[in-house]
Amino acid sequence: MKDNNLYHFCVFSDNILATSVVVNSTALNSKNPDMVVFHLVTDEVNYAAMKAWFHVNSFRGVTVDVQKIEDFSWLNASYVPVLKQLQDSNTQNYYFSGNSDDGRTPIKFRNPKYLSMLNHLRFYIPEVFPALKKLVFLDDDVVVQKDLSGLFSIDLNGNVNGAVETCMETFHRYHKYLNYSHPLIRAHFDPDACGWAFGMNVFDLVEWRKRNVTGIYHYWQEKNVDRTLWKLGTLPPGLLTFYGLTESLNPSWHVLGLGYTNVDPQLIEKGAVLHFNGNSKPWLKIGIEKYKPLWDKYVDYTHPILQQCNFH
Secondary structure, three states: OOOOOOOOEEEEOOHHHHHHHHHHHHHHOOHHHEEEEEEEEEOOHHHHHHHHHHOOOOOOOOEEEEHHHHOOOOOOOOOHHHHHOOOOOHHHHHHEEEEEEEOHHHHHHHHHHHHHHHHHHHEEEEEEEEOOOEEEEEOEEEEEOOOOOHHOOOOOOOOOOEEEOOOOOOHHHHHHHHOOOOHHHHHOOOOOHHHHHHOEEEEEEHHHHHHHHHHHHHHHHHHHOOOOOOOOOHHHHHHHHHHEEEOOHHHHHHHOOOOOOOOOOOHHHHOOOOEOOOOOOOOOOOOOOOHHHHHHHHOOOOHHHHHHOOOO
């Protein structure tokens, strides 16, 4: 579990079936599944069910460890700005009442999911896994279709985050995500800098600790207490936190957009990790039909539990 010669992956999720597809697809496409370790973190509500699922099902010798976020006692409001902000009545109104800005912010950006600690746990990975040196972070809405062991031998050139850049189009540059009318943003970040994607990231945890990257994240979260630097999600603080610390990976490692748009079939065929980012998740009725089989092939619909749940 702590052997740094193994291939360590982490997924933070409350969705058991989606997480199972991530693990299963990784296992089935791995050249050495017995060297793969999955570290899963969920919440108390789903912990027993997730632990049971991965105990009764096997994944070609892949090791799976399940933890719950409530057991991390250090994850509290005195240390974590997001938790501190959640206790603020203005923040609660903004996220939970849905009417505090006269409708100026799209409703999806006010979704309390964006404040879920499972969502923000990615910024605390070295503390969650103190013994690990290198790790691949996967979102729960991805499917793996190639062996991923090659990610662990990529030279990040002293950087902390290996990620696929998304700046083929202008709307994925920094100015799209951040408020450049704010002097702090203008002073520190190039508006034309390339955005990149969360969902398949290689993290060098030795460099992360050395550079106190979590401290950088805390700094920007504290500065954004009034939500004037950015409004939504984990990508904007990620862009700030890992600015100048991100190594660009070959785009075939992480193909995005299967949850909301048409994707070049050649990119899909070559892609190691396919990401169903967007609202049309493959396990939902609104999933994009032509992409569902890419995800479905890793679900055993004959499984007694899925049969009982009438999931098909």
